[in-house]
Amino acid sequence: MKIKYPTGVEVHGKSLRISFTYKGKRVRETLGIPDTPKNRKLAGELRTAICYKIKTGAFDYSVEFPESKNCNEKSISNKNVTFGYVANKWVELKRIEVAVSTFEAYKSIVNVLFFFIDKNKMINLFNLEDILSVRNKMLTSPTIEPVNRVSKIGRSVSTVNNYMKILNCIFCFAAENKYIETNVLSSIKNLKKSRAVPDPITKEEFPRLLNATRNIQAKNMLIVSVYTGLRPGELCALAYEDIDFIERTITVKRNISNIGDFSLPKTPSSTDRVIHMLDPVYESLREQMSLTRMTSPEIVNVEMREYGKYREDSCTFVFQPSVVARNGLETKHYSPGGFNGIWGALIKRSGVRHRKSYQTRHTYACWMLSAGANPAFIATQMGHSSAKMIYDVYGAWMKENDKDQIAIMNRNAPHMPHPIESKVINS
Template sequence: MGRERTSASGLEVELAKHKGIEIHGGSIRVVFMWRRIRCRETLGLPVTKANIKHAALLRAAILHEIKTGHFEYGRHFPNSKNAANYTAVKDERIGALMERYKPLKAVDITPMTEEKYGYALDICADLLGSERLAGILLPEDIQRLRTKLIATRAPSTANHYLATFSGFLAWCEDNNYCREGLAAACVRFTMIGREPDPLTKAEFDQLINKGCLHVQDSAAITLAVYTGLRPGELCALAAEDVDLESGQLQITRAITADGTFKVPKTGKPRTVLLMPPALEACRTLIGLVTNHEPLQIKIYMNRHESRTETVTPLLSPKTQARKRVINQWYVPTSWNTKWAAIQRRSEIRPRRPYQTRHTYACWCLTARGNLAFIAKQMGHKDFTMLVEVYAKWMDDESSNELDRIYRNIFNSPSS
């Protein structure tokens, strides 16, 4: 009896020496944390000092493998009912996974987009911790990331980072590097106060008559307002894109901030029909570049495919330049600078250059233009975006709209 008491006491002392070793159902059990989960596995060994020491060594080996990212649950506990669930996700660190993901994503995007994506991914990795295991991330971690991003950044910037990181997490989910649902946790922030802010007719007149010091500037702004071109499309226009006789403009390219040419945002060229002010603006701009030499440029369809064209810049810094060495093309950033100076001189409320596109849409909608036609002119796939973004301008005008519709129905040839 005394020997049994002494033996039991000795086992208790031995157990006390080793953290994470306990007795369960007359057998030794190891306890450890993995991927934020408390794991308990019974070894099926009788309770002896030797077996307790063996369990402690096993647990120490497991903790080392977890720390170094080489732990395989099924190898240590092949008969465990938890093995299948716990081994579904591989142990990889966020930083290492990101370096593997970047070149795989790069094949589908342009070099400049790759640079922007890489910067966004690096920021998110730093905020989360690049050395953390992707397999232990929880939706709570992504929610905390959102909080950190919005604390020091504009909603548009935070949303860009979240969208980019969501793509990375979706790739991780597809390859079993993290649990499902993390990509969905990258919820974008609601954009408040970013609705269209179009120019009024009076403000447009001030821009042209008071803000513009050169005929090229007034013609460029007129063209932007009366066509709804994106800034990158406007800056990439060539004289060869304009057909003055038919009153049409071909949009086949855009230019990025680093001077790289690419296809338009939708990936497809489009034809823009020119209103009289836009047609006259094109005529003016073509006249200004008549003596300019055509340039050979490369337009990237994607990272691996490009086409070469020889064209004359329609809107060129060279037209107004006094220096001999000057860029041949405006890029969106340099156009932003010029636009800001024109607004400042005109003394109107400052807006982003993109508002000229919104101005075109709003003016067309308040004039009761056909939705499908306007969407096609602006390069939208359909008129869904027009309805979502510009509903205010569609609803604003004409209490006599019903009468106008009725008259058109009554006077149509099929009546």
């Protein structure tokens, strides 16, 4: 009967030998143990452990095989690796932890870091002064833009803090894998920034935006975005299969990224949340049905939170570029970038002060709060796990509407009963 060996395990003379790939080359190491069933299993487990260490950057040839003839040739001192090597290793290992869109964002940030940091510099040579200098350059130097776009001077504090967060992750990874003694970013705190204040569309501006729409679909898209609080990616991924016109509800099942990848909504509390349609939403979606309801569905792969897991959804998308396309393209759905384009055109034509399209989500929250809605209910509609986010983000804005709130309470509070005149009873 032929002996079956674990992957990468073979017999060499009277001893077992393992083979593995290191730095792009296949190497073999004799273990000096006899070929027995138990030793074959141990050799297979050792090889698996070595392959994992190589993948995570923790493998040191001189530690694992100090007597090997390959030791001097193959071993890399952990302190002789470049920043670029560690950064690329970190981002590649993140691939299995995060969504595709997040992974692409990480890669993009690492490439920006390479613009400010010499990726060929040994990572153990960086000190605190180097890192603070990098942060200052990020804040003050021109942005990196395509050829046809004008560069701006400096970046926002939020952007720089985000870049520094990724840089800190890279140096933490380096410290944990002994590339460096300590993380030089450990004492650096985030730059202070003002809390972002919601900038909702006013009730005077909204009709101007509606009048600036040039087709029914753009009008319906605007109304649904403002009266549901859907994120742009959730709005673009909305399908008729998610809508119950009898119960007047929308179940938020997916999101689409700027690169066209479908995934679950941003947070677990956002996923499968049920939005109750306000009248403007119901009427707009009924009107939109005449444009897109009878189009053929598209099968899309929705990335789940577990790595490598996908779900197939059959989607008849509510908003479809092909409805208004002049170039004959049969695109079945928008991306957030497409919605941003529609929004930008509406801003220009209406003369309304510029805002990002995400403000439609803030508009929903602000309008509903001023209408007297319960903050806890608004939180569930927007996909927040608690009302704390509503109070944190919209608390200051809510104070500005105290007079409206007083009027609502006066209007809705139970009326005081008329006093009952007491009668004197003579005994």
